Amino acid sequence: MTAARLENRAARRLFMDRHALAEPPAGRAKGDDLHGLIHRLGFVQLDSINTVARAHDMILYSRRPTYRTPNLKRLYERDRALFEHWTHDAAMIPMDFYPHWRLRFRRDAEALKARWRNWRRDGFEDRFHTVLQHVRDHGPVCSADVGTDEKKGNGGWWDWHPSKTALEYLWRSGALTVVGRDGFQKRYDLTERVIDTGMQNDPDPDETIDWLCNAALDRLGFATSGQLAAFWATVTPAEAKAWCDRKLRSGEIMPLDVINADGTSRRCITRPDAAEIAAEIAPPPGRVRVLSPFDPVLRDRNRAQRLFGFHYRIEVFVPAPKRTYGYYVFPVLEGDSLVGRIDMKARRDSGRLTVTAFWPERSVRWSDGRNRRLASELDRIARFTGLAEVDFAANWLREPI
Numbered sequence: 001m002t003a004a005r006l007e008n009r010a011a012r013r014l015f016m017d018r019h020a021l022a023e024p025p026a027g028r029a030k031g032d033d034l035h036g037l038i039h040r041l042g043f044v045q046l047d048s049i050n051t052v053a054r055a056h057d058m059i060l061y062s063r064r065p066t067y068r069t070p071n072l073k074r075l076y077e078r079d080r081a082l083f084e085h086w087t088h089d090a091a092m093i094p095m096d097f098y099p100h101w102r103l104r105f106r107r108d109a110e111a112l113k114a115r116w117r118n119w120r121r122d123g124f125e126d127r128f129h130t131v132l133q134h135v136r137d138h139g140p141v142c143s144a145d146v147g148t149d150e151k152k153g154n155g156g157w158w159d160w161h162p163s164k165t166a167l168e169y170l171w172r173s174g175a176l177t178v179v180g181r182d183g184f185q186k187r188y189d190l191t192e193r194v195i196d197t198g199m200q201n202d203p204d205p206d207e208t209i210d211w212l213c214n215a216a217l218d219r220l221g222f223a224t225s226g227q228l229a230a231f232w233a234t235v236t237p238a239e240a241k242a243w244c245d246r247k248l249r250s251g252e253i254m255p256l257d258v259i260n261a262d263g264t265s266r267r268c269i270t271r272p273d274a275a276e277i278a279a280e281i282a283p284p285p286g287r288v289r290v291l292s293p294f295d296p297v298l299r300d301r302n303r304a305q306r307l308f309g310f311h312y313r314i315e316v317f318v319p320a321p322k323r324t325y326g327y328y329v330f331p332v333l334e335g336d337s338l339v340g341r342i343d344m345k346a347r348r349d350s351g352r353l354t355v356t357a358f359w360p361e362r363s364v365r366w367s368d369g370r371n372r373r374l375a376s377e378l379d380r381i382a383r384f385t386g387l388a389e390v391d392f393a394a395n396w397l398r399e400p401i
Helices: 008-018 029-043 055-063 068-078 095-119 124-138 161-170 206-222 225-232 237-250 272-282 301-307 367-385
Strands: 004-006 080-088 090-095 175-182 185-190 252-261 263-269 288-290 328-335 337-347 352-360 387-390
Touching: 008 068, 008 206, 008 252, 008 272, 008 301, 029 055, 029 090, 029 263, 029 272, 029 328, 029 387, 055 068, 068 328, 080 095, 080 161, 080 175, 090 095, 095 124, 095 161, 095 206, 095 237, 124 161, 124 185, 161 175, 161 185, 185 301, 206 237, 225 237, 225 301, 237 263, 288 301, 301 337, 328 367, 328 387, 367 387
Parallel strands: 004 252, 352 387
Antiparallel strands: 080 090, 175 185, 252 263, 288 328, 328 337, 337 352
């Protein structure tokens, strides 16, 4: 089958459009409007690091600057329009997707038992009944409320005691649902008390695989079968490939050669009208935006490098002497280009957003105009995070690396 061709700039714009970054950052960001944005993205990844703001808040703010942190909490905890579970990591997911997580629950139930017997703590399976009964009797609980007589190991953050491990397993396998967070600590309740009965239906696995692959393609614009599998991290690579083969034969999708930033091409699949849609997308606004390291446009680091020519790796787990940039460095977007990265931190005790360093990309001439646009964005971020002003370290503007 002959493949169509999508030039790099058109591919960037289609990809950004699917991630709500091709239009001006504006609009309402609460209630149905916020839910619509998350539905469009598919999910919003959660992360506990709060260097400036948490990942989910930065993701939503970068698209809707009217967004404020309580808006997501209300949508999740009060309106029950979202549920929390895993895609490739912990995420907030629209509630109407819930039936298709039944397959994920079953697969996690099988996979995690074996993995956690070795990785977590022995004996967690023996705690299932006790933990469920505690939740049934006492209502929503945190991990601190169970296994109070059990000793935690010495392995740090992930070395859970058996009842904590049981609590997480029962959530991941669907018996429990996270109903909110205190700080960043999850509260769990019985799924039967939380999820509406209308969401409790259990689709056939083939129906769910079809839904997940279609939904992933709609949110990526174009993809390989491996990228479809990785989007929700529920479908296996073999299942995604088989889905692509079927849809290619039926004509529902078509092959597409996407031109990368370096001029090479990568064979993908897409909808038959994707090239026409891409041609109609207006140039993204020139406003400078600071993105979360976990922004969906950057989640697949290799895809971002191919499309934007932007090599990005988070260095949280890299020892300080071996870091190229810094502990938690934010990518910077301008138009349809990733133009640099910035190392900054909220100093809440002094009310300052402190910029340690900014590195423009080698291909970018960092002009006075760009400097002013970056400064304006940093002022907006400071207000969003409740800080009074922005200050810059000496020699903050660095040479490209």
